[in-house]
Amino acid sequence: MKHHINFKVNGDDYSLAVDPWRTLNEVIREDLNLTGTKLGCGTGDCGACTVLLDGRSVSSCLTLAVSVNGKSVMTVEGLAPSGEELHPIQEALIQTGGIQCGFCTAGMEMSALNLLNQTLSPSETEIKSALSGNLCRCTGYNQIVEAISMAADKMRDNAAEKEEQ
Amino acid sequence: MESRFKIVGQDVPRTDAEVKARGKALYTDDMKLPGMLHGQILRSPLAHARIKHIDTRRALGLPGVKAVITGQDTPKIKYGNWRLFPDTQDEYPLAVDKVRFIGDEVAAVAAIDRDTAEEAMELIEVEYEELPAVFDVDLSIKPGAPVIHDYCPTNISVNRKIKYGDVEKGFAESDYVREDIFNTHSVSHAYLEPCSALAQVDLDGRITLWTSTQVPYIVQCLLASTLNMRENDIRVIKPFVGGGFGGKMELRAWEFCAAFLARQTGCPVKFTLTREEEFITGRRRHPMKIYSKVGFRKDGTLVAKDLKIQLDGGAYNAMGPTATFLCGNFGAMLYRYPNYRFHGEHIYTNKPPASAMRGFGAPQSLYATEIQMNMAAEELGIDPIDLRLKNAQVSGDEIPDVATISSSGFIDCIKAVAEMSDWKEKRKSLPAGRGIGIGCYSFISGGVFNWFNTQYPFSAAEVRVFSDGTAHLLTMASDIGQGSDTVLKQILAEELGLKMGDIRMTSADTSMTPQADLGSWGSRVTLMAGNAVIDAAKKIKEPLFGAVSARFNLNVIHDIECVNGRVQSKSRPDYGLTFGEAVAMVQKANRGEPLVARGSYTPRGKGLVTPAFGFGAQVAEVDVDKETGLVEVKHMWTAHDCGTVINPRSVEGQLAGSIQMGLGYALSEQFVMDGGKTLNTNFVDYKMPTASDMPPSELFHVETYEPEGPMGAKEAGEGLASPTAPAISDAVYHATGYRCMDLPITPEKILRNLKKNK
Amino acid sequence: MRLPKFEYFEPETLEEALRLLAEWRERVCVLAGGTDVLVKMRNGRLKPGAVIALERISSLNGIGFDLRKGLTIGAGAKLSDVTSHPDILRYYPAIARAARVMANVQVRNMGTIGGNLCNAAPSAENAPPLMALGAVVTAASLEEERRITLDDFFRGPGLTAMKPEEIMTSIFVPTPPANSGASYQRISARCGVDIAAVSVGAMIMIEDTVCREVRIALGAVAPVPMRALSAEAFLKEKVWSEEFLREAARISADESRPISDVRASLEFRKQMVAVMTQRALEEAYGRAIKR
C-alpha cells in the first residue's frame, strides 16, 4: 500500500504517494528527478548519496522515503539553486581541483556542509573525520580537505561581515 | 622560469567543475527516456559449469517483464579488444556453452521497473553441469588441469618474450646475482560510479548507446560486430563518467544487452550495476607471480636481468594480453640492463577476469624491480639512492627493438626526492618502528601497438573556427574524470591564442566526433589527442596567417602568431586582425566555406611500446606499531618528470589520487577469495583508504621537454600508481626488518615476521 | 538490489508499537535507524512482511543522567547524540568513544545505540564498554517490562534474550564507582568506515593500588560479545603491576574464541585481544587513579 507523504526538498514542498520499500535516494533521483545525489553502493559505505535530513547528514540509500514525512531534505541542488551564486564549498572545490570525476562531489559537499553547520573553524583532523563516510577514488582527498578549509574561512568572513552590518 | 605559454602550465580550473559542483552533470544512470525499461543480468553462481538448459518461461510470464534473453538468442559472436588476433577474442556477451567464473553473464531481462526486473531474475531456471574448476596459476598449467577454453588446452592464452643481449653471459660476468619470487595480489578499480548503459533504437533501427566507458570507439566497433550490425549504425555517447582507471575499457555484457534488448523491445533499456555486482564480478588488477633474477658488478652496475611473470588472467583475456606485454616492457625500464630476457604467460583460471588497471602491468612488475633493487643495495653495501643513480636510464637510452627514451628526468627525480625527504639522514637516524623507503616508476604515454587493428588514426581532432572569435573542438577522446577535456581545450586555446571560454567542445560521441580515438587508457590522451589538436590547430592557422600576411603585406609567414584573440605580426602587433576578423576574411575569400580542419596523431617509428616515457621517484616515511602491526604512513615525497606540466592542479590531483590507490594496494585493499568466490563485496570489507588515512605529501616537478609530446608534455596519471607500494614496503622493512615479497603488507604478516626475528 | 516489499507502520507511542508487534509477531521487523536493517534487506538476508518504525516514539529517544543513580540512554537515541552528550563525555568516556569510532558520520546520524545492541553482531561496537560498565537494558512487551543485564543479553550472532514481542526501551548504566576508570579500544585497518576486528571494553576500580573491581568485555572474538572472566578473576585483589597486567592480557587472549573471517584471522585476533586488553586496562587505570 502506498503511503502519502509531505516533505520539503530544498525548500520546495512535495506531496507524494510512495511505496514503503522505496528509499529516499530512489525517490529524489527517480521521482523528483534530482539526480545530483548519486548512488555509489546502496549500503551506507561510500557517501555518494549523502543528503541533509532536518539539518543532519544521512545516507539517502539507507533512509526509507516514507520516513521523511513532515521532514525537510536538502540535496546538492539546494546548495546554490540554479542560476544563483555558488556556495562557498562549491566555489572552493572548483578552485582547489577537488573535483575530478565528480561522482563523489555531491556527497562530499553535503558532508562538508554538515560539518560547517557545526563549526566554522574546523581543524584538518576534524575535516578528515567529517569525511569518514565519503569515499573518493580520484582525488586522494587532499584538495577536498583544502577546499573545505577554504570554504570555512570564507563563510567565517561572511558571517563576520554580516555581524558588522 | 618565464613560461613560453599563456594557458598551458596555468592553474586553469576544470571546465566541467562547476556543473559537477552543482550536481547538474549527467552520468548515464541519471538519464531517463520515455518508456524506458530496466535491465538486469542473471549471473552464474558456479565457477565452471556447462549450461544444460535455461528455462525463461516463468520469468517471461511475470507481469511487467518485456523480454528475457539468453546466449542462445544472440548472434553468438565472440569479442575481445585484441581484434588483431581474433584467437584472443574469447568472450560471448552472454554465456553460450559454459560459464567460467562466478558472475559470468548468463541471461538478461528487461522490465518496466527495477523491482520487476529483479523479481524476474529469481524465476529464470538454469540447469548447470558443474565442472572441475581451477583457481591458481600453478595448478591451471599442470597437465590434466580443467581446460577453461577449448581453443586453449594449455590454459596459457598468451606468451610474450623479449630478449636482448646475452643474459647467461651477463650472469656469468656478474659479481653478485640474486633470484627472488614476488607475488602481487588483486585489487579493484573501485571507481565510484557503478557501470551503467542506456540504449535506444531509432525508427530506422540504428542504435544509440550512452555508456559509462573509457573507450566509446571500441565499444562502437565491438557492439556492431557482436550484434552483427554495421559500425556506422551504432552511435556511442559517453556522458560524464565517474572514474574508470582501466575498468571501463572494453565492451561489456550490459552494453550489449541494453542494445540487444532495445532492439528487441523497441523501448529504451537501461542497465546499472550494483556495487555488489561490481565487486563480485568486476574486472580487477592482475595478480602476478614474478620470478626475477638480476646480476650486478661489485660496484653496483647492473649487468643482466631474467624475468618470468605469470599473470593470473581469470576466465577471459580481457586486456590481459596488453598487461602481459607491458609488464615485460616495464621490467626493462628504469635502469639500464645490457642483457635482458622476459617471458610472460597469461594464464586462465576460473576467477573473475583481470584486466587493465591504472599502471597496466607496471605496479606489479616495478614492485619486483624496486624491492629487488633495495635488497641488492643492502647486500652490496650501497645506498639504495646511489645504486639507482648509478643505473638510471637517461634521455637517448635505447631498449633494443622496444623503445627509445626520448626524454628522461629520472636522475633529477631521484636526487630531488632524496633531498626533499632528507633521505641520508633519516635512513641512519630514525628510531625503531620508524622507517623510510623508496620506490620509482616509469610509464608510457600511450601505446603504439595497434592491437585493435583500427584503420583510423589513434587520435583525431576537428577544429571549427568562427567569425565571432570562437572555436569548436571535436574529439572522441574520453574525459572519465581525469580532466582531459580541460587539457585539450587548454592546448587549443594556447595554439589559437584564444581564451578557455572561447572554446566549445564536443567529445566522445562516435557519430559526431572525428574517427577515431582509442580511448582513455595507458596515459595516452594528453600526448595523442593533444598532438591531434595541435595538428588541427596548425591547419587552421595556415589560412589565417595567409590572410593576415596578405592584408598587411607581411611576407614572412612564420612571423605571425595567434595571441590574445588576435592574429598578428610578432614584431609589429598592430599589423594584425582579431581572430574573428581573420576567420571572416578567410571565409569570404573562400565562397563562404566554413573554416574547419582535421588533425590526427598516430605514432610511427616509435618502437613497440610508446612514443614517450614519464619517470619519477617517491619516498615514504612510515610508523609501525610493533604491537599491532598497523602501518601509518607519515609522509610522502614525490618528484616526477611528466615533461611540460599542462595543468599543475590536475597533475597534483592525479598524484594524490595515485597515492590513495597505492596506499590501498600496499596496505589495505585486496579481494578476499574463497576459490572462485569473492568474499568482500562492499566498501566496508574492501578497504579503500579514507581521508584520514592519507598522509601529507609534497610534489616536485622535474622540468623536461618531451620532443614527441604536445608542447613538451607526456604522461602524468598512471605512472604514479607504481612507486607507492614499493616505497611503503621498503619503509616498513627499514622500520621493522619485514621484507614483503607477497603483497599486500598486512599487520598479520608484519607481526609474524617480528616474532620470527625475535 | 532493491528492497523487498513490506508494509510500513509508524506508531507514535510505545503501546501502539507493542500492539503491532504482538499482532505481526515473527513476520515483522522493528526499525530504528535502519542502518543494519536496510543493508540486510538489500542483501536479501531479511524479508519482513512489515516494518515498524520506532523513530516517532519520542519516549525512546532521550538521554538522562543522575549522578546518584546513573545514566539512562533511550534505545532510540542516535549514536551522534551519545557521542556529543556532555554527561556521557564526562562520566562515561569509554561509551562516548565506542559510539564515536564506529561507522561514519552519516551512519552515526541515523543509527541508534539500541539498534546496535539488538542487532547483536559479534562486533557490536557499543557492547564491550557497556558490558564493562555493568549496563542493564529494559525490554517492554504488552504484558510486562523487564530488565536484562547486558551480560545475559547476547545469545548468538543476531540473537538476543529478548522475545519477539518485546521492544528495547532503554539502557541503564550505573554511575561508575569512585576510583574507577574505563576504556574502550579497538583495532581495524582503516580510519573511516570500518568495523572492528577486535575490540575491548574495560573497567577497573583501584583502592590503594589494589585492583578491587575489574570487568573486561571482548568484542568480535566470539559468537557474542563476551566477558573475559578468567582475566578478571586473575586481576582481582592484585596489586597493580605491569607484569600482572600483561598476564591478564594473555589470559583474556586465551579465553577469547575468535574465528578467521574476511576481516582477520584467528591467530591475529587472539594476539590483538592481548594488545587491546592491555591498552584498555592501562587507560582505565590511568583514569581510575586520576579520579
Ligand SMILES: Cc1cc2nc3c(=O)[nH]c(=O)nc-3n(C[C@H](O)[C@H](O)[C@H](O)COP(=O)(O)OP(=O)(O)OC[C@H]3O[C@@H](n4cnc5c(N)ncnc54)[C@H](O)[C@@H]3O)c2cc1C
Ligand atoms: C557503513 C556502515 C558502517 C558501520 N560500522 C559499524 C561499526 O563500525 N561498528 C558497529 O558496531 N556497527 C556498525 N554498523 C552497523 C550499524 O550501523 C549499527 O549496528 C547501528 O548502531 C544499528 O542501529 P540502527 O538504529 O540503525 O539499527 P536498525 O538497523 O534499525 O536495527 C538493527 C536491529 O535491531 C533491531 N532493533 C532496533 N531497535 C530496536 C529496539 N528498540 N527494540 C528491539 N529491537 C530493535 C532491529 O529490528 C534490527 O534487527 C555499520 C553500518 C553501516 C551501514
Ligand code: FES
Ligand atoms: S550510496 Fe549511499 S552510502 Fe553509498
Ligand code: FES
Ligand atoms: S572525484 Fe571521482 S570519486 Fe571523487
